[in-house]
Amino acid sequence: xxxxxxxxxxxxxxxxxxxxxxxxxxxxxxxxxxxxxxxxxxxxxxxxxxxxxxxxxxxxxxxxxxxxxxxxxxxxxxxxxxxxxxxxxxxxxxxxxxxxxxxxxxxxxxxxxxxxxxxxxxxxxxxxxxxxxxxxxxxxxxxxxxxxxxxxxxxxxxxxxxxxxxxxxxxxxxxxxxxxxxxxxxxxxxxxxxxxxxxxxxxxxxxxxxxxxxxxxxxxxxxxxxxxx
Ligand code: FES
Numbered sequence: 001x002x003x004x005x006x007x008x009x010x011x012x013x014x015x016x017x018x019x020x021x022x023x024x025x026x027x028x029x030x031x032x033x034x035x036x037x038x039x040x041x042x043x044x045x046x047x048x049x050x051x052x053x054x055x056x057x058x059x060x061x062x063x064x065x066x067x068x069x070x071x072x073x074x075x076x077x078x079x080x081x082x083x084x085x086x087x088x089x090x091x092x093x094x095x096x097x098x099x100x101x102x103x104x105x106x107x108x109x110x111x112x113x114x115x116x117x118x119x120x121x122x123x124x125x126x127x128x129x130x131x132x133x134x135x136x137x138x139x140x141x142x143x144x145x146x147x148x149x150x151x152x153x154x155x156x157x158x159x160x161x162x163x164x165x166x167x168x169x170x171x172x173x174x175x176x177x178x179x180x181x182x183x184x185x186x187x188x189x190x191x192x193x194x195x196x197x198x199x200x201x202x203x204x205x206x207x208x209x210x211x212x213x214x215x216x217x218x219x220x221x222x223x224x225x226x227x228x229x
Contacts, residue, residue, distance in 0.1 A: 009075035026053055026068040026079060040083040046070045049153030052082040052125075054160075065123045065157035085156025087167045092174075099182040101140030108171055111138055113164035120158035120168050126151050130158045130168045137171045143183055145175035 007022040013030055020029035027041060042050035051068035058076035068081065090107050097103050104111055111134055120130035133148035149172025159167040180186075186194075196202070209217060 009073055009077075011073050011076075012078040014080060015078075020073055022073065022075070024073055026055075026066060026071050026073055026077075027051055029073045030068070030079075040068065040081045044069045047153065049155035050083075052085070052155040052157050052160075053079060054082060054157070055079045065125045065155075065161075067125045067153075067155065071125070082156065082160060085159045085167075087156075087159065087170065090170065094177055094181050097178060097181075099142045099178040101138060103178065104137045104171060104174060107174065108166070110164065110166050111171060114138065114166060115164055117163060119161045119163060120166075123157045123161040125155065125157060126153065128152055130172075133175065134166065134168050134171050137175055142175050142178045145172065146179035146183075149173075149175055 008019045009022045011018050011020055011026075011029060011033075013033060013035065018029070018033040020032050024032060027037070027044065031037070040051050040053075042048035044051075046067055046069060049067070053066050053068040053071070054063055055066060055077045056063055057074060058078070092107055114131070114134050116131060116135065118131045120134070121128070121132070124130050128151055129148050130152075133145045136142075136145035136148060149169075152169050152172045154169040154173070156167075156169065158169060162168065209220070212220070
């Protein structure tokens, strides 16, 4: 197959016109066009949220968000990456918190400014009902806020668009922490594993790994057995 047989589209990366194969993700299309990712890329599989990207399509007024590693390019896309969304780091001790609305308001008082405009939901590349989980947190419905935000990657696109300048993904993360700590509690298999660690079940294996060089550890990691249910 030659390049002439491949369907190509035109995109604009940081304002520069590029012709790229139509079946590539934004990330791969940018690499095809010669970009090298030093920031704005992580897992490449839709899990880490490092590749937040905004785009407009020619002829459309809409500014849309996407994960560059997941979104397939479309003809006329004007693309810019958002490698980082600034936020103030708030620290708390999970053991001292309560699973209630005031906890959210104490650490993230800005959520009281939520206008319920739904801009955050529209910005989410994961189609998460962001405004709904912020509202659930305001009502003190921690379980609901945790459930709705479960697939959030923290890419930051919601925070970049929120007119009330809320950082919604922080709310979702706190909700999930409160939920697992106070409402769900540790699951049986986690408790069992903790007991096994404390009892020294893995001590010999850990000691053996400490003596390995980096390449051997990397090989061991890459060929590890995975239990995916
Ligand atoms: S690179 Fe991890 S979600 Fe895109």
